[in-house]
Amino acid sequence: MNNLYQRNCLKLLDFTSSELKKIISLAEKLKKNKKNNQEIPLLKKKNIALIFEKESTRTRCSFEIAAFDQGAHVTYLGPGSTHLGTKESIADTAQVLSRLYDGIQYRGHNHRTIEILAQYSRVPVWNGLTEKFHPTQILADLLTMQEIFPNKKFNEIKCAYVGDTHNNMGNSLLEAASLVGLDLRLVSPKKYWPEKTFFLFCQEQSQNKKGRIICTENISEGVKNVDFIYTDVWVSMGEPEDQWKDRIESLHDYQVNSSMLDLTNNSNIKILHCLPALHNQETKIGKSILRKYGFKNGMEITDNIFQKHQNTIFEQSENRLHTIKALLVSSLLKTIDF
Ligand code: CP
Ligand code: NVA
Secondary structure (H helix, E strand, O other), X not given: OOOOOOOOEOOHHHOOHHHHHHHHHHHHHHHHHHHOOOOOOOOOOOEEEEEEOOOOOHHHHHHXXXXXXXXXXXXXXXXXXOOEOOOEOHHHHHHHHHHHOOEEEEEOOOHHHHHHHHHHOOOOEEEOOOOOOOHHHHHHHHHHHHHHOOOOOHHHOEEEEEOOOOOHHHHHHHHHHHHHOOEEEEEOOHHHXXXXXXXXXXXXXXXXXXXXXXXXXXXXXXXXXXXXXEEOOOOOOOOOOOHHHHHHHHHHHHOEOHHHHHHHOOOOOXXXXXXXXXXXOOOHXXXXXXXXXXXXXXXOEOHHHHHHOHHHHHHHHHHHHHHHHHXXXXXXXXXXXX
């Protein structure tokens, strides 16, 4: 019996370290099989509901393609298209959907909503991003790190996460580091550090895995000798527009640019970004925010650094598919060969 069968994924700490590694290693196999045209559809006759209260490109498409590749069907329930939370409670929606579907993905504004969905659902519930956590993103990030350094254990990998470190990505990276023992540095002004109790919990747990987690305001200390610099947008989906001013004032020194890369002392530095990225003015938001605040060459990451490192970043993005597929397979199949 597969002990991940019927399990929820609301956050990474729902898993043990070895369960997390199992999912990553399954993703590696599924990726190889797909590339070699040897994929076996294991999820025939499964139906999956995809609830999205916020926009998405990667997460939605990865859940859909993962399901299609494996022979499952999906229903996309976009913003405003169900009664959820307006005319029907979260509990009732969970009971209805879980009688129809074999699994439910939820992306939304409020982490509490997914907790209630999971409480009343008879089938696995997967978090496709809330304001607190983004676990499926980190599955892809860990796979990407492992592919780049196949001979390094996770606790030998050094990663600096710079920018808004108190967002869903910061929290989920902390969880990952506590489970697999990364050397993780959260680099930002103190007021953007993660919630203290949660940080201390993850820090303590990571020591059991020979990991090291720090928060620092000091950029040189944070990025020195790292293998990866990871960043994300400074204002996340669902946050008010008026946050931009303060974020930019506080975070502009934490932009990923060539001066920051020089401080790593690592000519083979790799850059990660969960995307979407504000690295140029070729989007509506990019144009208006970058112009308004006088940024010429990207916001959280400069365009030249983004372009130079785009292969890693887009591989990371592709890995959303393979890892989400591993999550679906591992939670929907009673038996599976990892
Ligand atoms: N990284 C990520 O979750 O992308 P989407 O918002 O496009 O799903
Ligand atoms: N912190 C970002 C992540 C996007 C994938 C957001 O929540 O908008």
